[in-house]
Amino acid sequence: MRVLEAGHEDGAGFGCICHRISSLVVWDPLTERRSDSSRPLRPGEYPGIQLRGRAREESYDFRLLIECAAILSPDFSLSADWIRSMRSRHEAMLSAAWTDASSGTLFEMNAEFHLGISAASGNRYIEEAMNRQNQLRRLSNYNWQRGADRVAVTCREHLEILERLEAGDNEVAAALMRKHLTGARGTSKTKN
Structure with a gap:
């Protein structure tokens, strides 16, 4: 060779x-x-190749299963410091002007939000599965093309989920996560 x-x-x-x-x-x-x-x-399963079509659909199907289940886990626990940090970063993203360079920052914050919630389940397999999903999504979301309006929606939805988790309303938070992922899935369908 x-x-x-x-x-x-x-x-x-x-x-x-x-x-x-x-x-x-x-x-x-x-x-x-x-x-x-x-x-x-399958095509779309390698990091560095954008998830499209059926691979993207399967990714959202899987995330709907694991992220909502993570929130409903009996061992679910988020630290107050993590919640404060996430809230602060999301509020900063909302108040900053959107530029093309913002997409990397948005992806990292978004990935840490979803991974942090998965890790809070106390289940190493859910956390590892979300880590893999973030790897698969990395390039697709680094090249954010859904505009500043979708960034604001994403941040507000994350903040609402954080608020419910902080209040101990995990059932409501899981329903909000389902709505958030379903909305993101619908947005990505229109862009692919």
Whole structure:
């Protein structure tokens, strides 16, 4: 097996790599995923490839299951410091002017919000599953194209969920999470 580097061999640069892709060794961060799964990975399941179509639908189906269940877990517990930090970051995002550079900050805050709620379930498998979902969503959401209006909706919905969790209204918070994810899913359907 030969590994080609850009600009080597026939002088064709990256065209050479694309043309001779079958001879490349590509690092696969999900190799461990393959070893514990009986089915092959589907398109859209690799980090760095945007989730589209059916893969995106399945991702939302899965998130609806695990994130709502996380909130309803009998061991669910969020620290007051985490809630304060999330509230502060969401309020700052709401009050700041939206720029193209804001999308990275939005994604990281959003990913930490959903991962934090999953981790608060006290269930390591729910937390790991959400961590994987964040990896899959990373590039799609870093390139936010849904506008500042959707950012405001997302932040307000997160703040409402936090408020209910802080008050101990986990049933209501789970229903709000379901509504939030369903709304986000509908928005992404119109953009794909």
